[in-house]
Amino acid sequence: MGKYILKRASYMIFTMFIIVTATFFLMNAMPGDPISQQARKMPPELQKMIRHKYGLDRPIAERWLMYLKQLLHGNFGDSFVTPGFSVNEIIKYKMPASAWIGIQAVILGLLIGIILGIIAAFRRNTTVDYIVIFIAILGVSVPGFVIAFLLQTTLGGKGSIPIAGWKASTDTFAQGFKYTILPTIALCFGSIATYARYMRTSVLDVINQDYILTAQAKGISKGAVAVKHVIRNAIIPIITILGPQIAMIITGTLVIERIFAIPGMGSSMIEAINTNDYNVILGLTIFFSFLYIVSLLLVDITYCLVDPRISLTKKKK
Amino acid sequence: MKKSKILAAVLAVMMLSTIALTGCGQKAAENTKTPKVLNLLEGGVKTLDSAKATDQASFDIIQNTMETLTVLNNDENVPGAAEKWESSADGIEWTFHLRKLNWSDGKPLTAKDFEYAWKRILNPDTKASYAGFLYILKNGQKYNTGKCSADEVGIKAVDDQTLKITLEKPTPYFFQITSFALLAPQRQDIVEAVGEKYGALTKESLSKMVFCGPFTVQDDSINTKLTLVKNPKYYNADNIKVDKVVLQDIKEIKTRYQMFTNKQLDAMGGRGEYLKLLKQGAEQKKWKFEQDVSPSAYYMQYNCSGKYAENTKILQSPKVRLALTIAIDRDGYINQILKRGFVAYGLIPDKILVNDKKYRDNVQEPLKAVMNQDPKQLFIEGLKDLGLDPNPAKYKLHFLPQGDSADERQQVEFFINNWKQKIGIGEIVIDSSASFDDFLTKIDQQKFDITLAGWGADYSDPYTFVELFKSTNGNNYGKYNNPEYDKLVEKLDVEVDTQKRMELTKQAEELLIVKDAAIGPVYYADRRTFIHNHVKGLQYPSFGGTYQLRYVSIEGK
Numbered sequence: 001m002g003k004y005i006l007k008r009a010s011y012m013i014f015t016m017f018i019i020v021t022a023t024f025f026l027m028n029a030m031p032g033d034p035i036s037q038q039a040r041k042m043p044p045e046l047q048k049m050i051r052h053k054y055g056l057d058r059p060i061a062e063r064w065l066m067y068l069k070q071l072l073h074g075n076f077g078d079s080f081v082t083p084g085f086s087v088n089e090i091i092k093y094k095m096p097a098s099a100w101i102g103i104q105a106v107i108l109g110l111l112i113g114i115i116l117g118i119i120a121a122f123r124r125n126t127t128v129d130y131i132v133i134f135i136a137i138l139g140v141s142v143p144g145f146v147i148a149f150l151l152q153t154t155l156g157g158k159g160s161i162p163i164a165g166w167k168a169s170t171d172t173f174a175q176g177f178k179y180t181i182l183p184t185i186a187l188c189f190g191s192i193a194t195y196a197r198y199m200r201t202s203v204l205d206v207i208n209q210d211y212i213l214t215a216q217a218k219g220i221s222k223g224a225v226a227v228k229h230v231i232r233n234a235i236i237p238i239i240t241i242l243g244p245q246i247a248m249i250i251t252g253t254l255v256i257e258r259i260f261a262i263p264g265m266g267s268s269m270i271e272a273i274n275t276n277d278y279n280v281i282l283g284l285t286i287f288f289s290f291l292y293i294v295s296l297l298l299v300d301i302t303y304c305l306v307d308p309r310i311s312l313t314k315k316k317k
Numbered sequence: 318m319k320k321s322k323i324l325a326a327v328l329a330v331m332m333l334s335t336i337a338l339t340g341c342g343q344k345a346a347e348n349t350k351t352p353k354v355l356n357l358l359e360g361g362v363k364t365l366d367s368a369k370a371t372d373q374a375s376f377d378i379i380q381n382t383m384e385t386l387t388v389l390n391n392d393e394n395v396p397g398a399a400e401k402w403e404s405s406a407d408g409i410e411w412t413f414h415l416r417k418l419n420w421s422d423g424k425p426l427t428a429k430d431f432e433y434a435w436k437r438i439l440n441p442d443t444k445a446s447y448a449g450f451l452y453i454l455k456n457g458q459k460y461n462t463g464k465c466s467a468d469e470v471g472i473k474a475v476d477d478q479t480l481k482i483t484l485e486k487p488t489p490y491f492f493q494i495t496s497f498a499l500l501a502p503q504r505q506d507i508v509e510a511v512g513e514k515y516g517a518l519t520k521e522s523l524s525k526m527v528f529c530g531p532f533t534v535q536d537d538s539i540n541t542k543l544t545l546v547k548n549p550k551y552y553n554a555d556n557i558k559v560d561k562v563v564l565q566d567i568k569e570i571k572t573r574y575q576m577f578t579n580k581q582l583d584a585m586g587g588r589g590e591y592l593k594l595l596k597q598g599a600e601q602k603k604w605k606f607e608q609d610v611s612p613s614a615y616y617m618q619y620n621c622s623g624k625y626a627e628n629t630k631i632l633q634s635p636k637v638r639l640a641l642t643i644a645i646d647r648d649g650y651i652n653q654i655l656k657r658g659f660v661a662y663g664l665i666p667d668k669i670l671v672n673d674k675k676y677r678d679n680v681q682e683p684l685k686a687v688m689n690q691d692p693k694q695l696f697i698e699g700l701k702d703l704g705l706d707p708n709p710a711k712y713k714l715h716f717l718p719q720g721d722s723a724d725e726r727q728q729v730e731f732f733i734n735n736w737k738q739k740i741g742i743g744e745i746v747i748d749s750s751a752s753f754d755d756f757l758t759k760i761d762q763q764k765f766d767i768t769l770a771g772w773g774a775d776y777s778d779p780y781t782f783v784e785l786f787k788s789t790n791g792n793n794y795g796k797y798n799n800p801e802y803d804k805l806v807e808k809l810d811v812e813v814d815t816q817k818r819m820e821l822t823k824q825a826e827e828l829l830i831v832k833d834a835a836i837g838p839v840y841y842a843d844r845r846t847f848i849h850n851h852v853k854g855l856q857y858p859s860f861g862g863t864y865q866l867r868y869v870s871i872e873g874k
Contacts, residue, residue: 032754035446038371041775043449044791045462053444083369084517149571157579164572165565168537168544169520261567263541276754
């Protein structure tokens with residue numbers, strides 16, 4: 001196992017190197033640079049001076065090497081556009097909001113989704129099943145932003161649920177919670193449907209296996225069969241989609257962040273791209289891809305834990 | 318059966334707990350007394366460091382938390398940190414007498430704080446994008462480009478209350494920019510103690526900031542949600558009538574509208590489908606509607622360089638350019654397509670002043686006099702002048718839009734229809750630009766025939782527009798080059814007399830738009846805002862920040 005993880009980690013470093021290099025050169029191939037949008041208001045000699053001060057006038061290969069060197073020291077560099085902020089700080093300040101909503105959405109979505117899926121499977125071809133399938137189709141086909149606006153108009157402003165916005169930085173978790181209610185529901189709605197559908201199919205598949213019949217024949221109670229044999233076997237497909245989903249949701253979904261005015265990672269990335277904030281684009285790309293790759297690794301490890309039959313390393317016969 | 322009941326119960330508990338927790342928040346809010354709070358929109362604020370700010374949102378917060386030499390009241394410069402001032406007859410030397418003011422930590426504000434702040438903008442190590450603004454100071458440019466020391470720059474604190482400023486040459490708009498947030502005072506000890514992080518919107522930096530304006534920024538602010546609190550140390554605190562202003566960055570107009578109608582926002586702009594709804598609400602007196610000119614002009618920029626595509630050379634004829642300018646149906650464009658803004662027949666918008674007089678009140682828009690000419694005839698004459706085939710149908714031009722949204726395409730199609738119908742040009746191809754940066758790169762390299770460009774005034778003087786088309790100006794994308802025009806711009810640069818400035822601007826505008834037709838004015842931008850009835854005296858300054866919060870009050874909410 002240790003050896004396997006080590007091998008995966010070395011692949012990971014290689015992948016990250018490719019990502020950094022590709023992003024660096026693609027980004028520089030785009031028209032403009034971090035100061036080009038303000039340049040219209042600058043005298044030419046001032047533009048030259050500022051580009052020189054930031055090292056933007058150096059050859060691209062040299063800047064690339066400089067960036068790699070800086071990365072090895074764990075430093076993502078400073079933002080060009082937001083003075084006084086390093087990329088590390090942008091992640092530190094923006095990540096919590098995205099992660100908070102994301103984690104809540106994943107937990108809520110997973111719980112409701114799996115439960116609905118199981119109910120539907122066990123009550124196959126009954127009204128309950130049809131209702132779950134209906135919700136699933138609704139969840140998959142209605143885009144998140146429609147749900148978000150629907151929630152804003154129906155629930156926003158009622159009681160003390162805010163329509164949009166975020167807590168002040170000194171507010172406690174409890175004070176900030178009200179801001180997360182609507183975005184969490186909007187964000188998890190789609191995933192509830194996905195989880196429910198996967199779970200239903202998977203449970204149906206397992207129920208028809210011979211070992212379930214065996215278990216029932218042994219006289220094990222219905223509940224024990226469901227928990228010990230059915231669910232444990234049926235949950236594997238959920239884990240497969242869960243890893244990337246978590247990475248995606250935690251790093252922020254732009255649309256939900258925009259609608260609810262959440263100061264998260266998604267909006268930072270878009271802003272960085274729009275303003276050519278090179279260091280921020282690179283830093284966030286590295287951070288996102290790192291999360292994604294790690295989550296894939298975690299998924300593989302979880303497979304082993306859930307299902308001992310799956311082995312990550314080929315055993316010699 | 319039992320199992321599913323348990324599940325149902327779990328779900329019900331989860332939902333209930335959500336509602337219960339929401340209840341907690343409500344009680345906490347009711348405990349405090351009701352201070353007068355204003356809720357407004359603001360883009361993401363980048364920094365509170367006046368030397369490094371470049372965006373409107375940052376300048377807005379600085380303008381309302383710091384006291385510049387003068388401040389704006391209905392776009393007019395009134396005494397701010399300076400109580401009175403005088404200038405030498407040639408307009409080069411200015412002396413400002415400061416009133417007794419304190420910073421929010423109790424220390425007195427002195428002329429040194431202005432000297433330090435202004436010199437810091439020019440210090441090359443600050444890397445200030447707006448340093449060019451202070452090239453008007455004596456040796457400002459030299460210091461910024463490392464050719465002289467800070468001591469030689471034309472700003473000096475004579476004593477704690479007296480600030481002496483020496484300009485490079487007479488600059489008629491200098492007095493107006495003394496209200497610009499960029500030129501706010503700064504405390505050397507604080508800036509140096511906080512270092513690179515000065516002005517950053519983090520709790521650590523904010524807790525160390527000091528302010529000298531009507532409001533201070535609360536420590537718990539983040540760049541998308543700022544809370545301004547009334548500054549009790551402000552000299553005029555008695556006349557500041559709101560206790561708190563919460564400024565939030567809400568990007569989605571649907572969300573804005575929801576919040577506005579629920580009174581969680583006190584003012585918003587309107588566009589698209591929401592404009593109609595908001596206007597209906599205003600008609601029913603639910604809120605107020607304000608519309609005003611904003612000092613930005615949009616115009617057709619013609620490529621005068623003769624080099625780009627197959628027929629760019631025809632644009633070298635002023636008659637061809639004027640024909641294109643005249644053929645545009647401005648009323649149709651404003652009323653049916655853009656549905657906002659004001660029709661423009663000149664370059665200088667309504668708000669712009671020459672010293673204390675409105676330019677547009679005294680000078681008619683130059684294009685109005687020639688609008689009765691037949692564009693087709695003019696176009697053909699222009700082609701003949703160039704010795705080319707006089708059939709307009711044989712020519713093909715390229716139009717470069719700023720982006721590629723559906724709205725933008727519709728707007729461009731409208732112009733193209735005008736030109737095809739009224740002139741009979743053979744073909745007009747719509748080029749594409751991938752992003753605003755791509756657009757800027759392309760116009761900078763003259764990779765266009767015609768494009769719709771715009772410019773927002775930096776200060777209230779026609780010079781901010783007129784200088785754009787000087788042959789050496791970096792923003793002269795069409796490469797218009799007329800020594801006569803350059804001479805007019807150079808004269809305007811130093812002329813102080815109001816009447817003479819008017820006359821010179823008039824000549825320049827006429828030469829640029831009618832005689833040479835280097836650009837074709839289309840429209841002036843506008844500002845449209847919907848404000849709740851309980852908000853009184855909320856001002857939107859034409860220059861600098863978004864709001865002027867010194868005169869706002871809340872009545873009968």
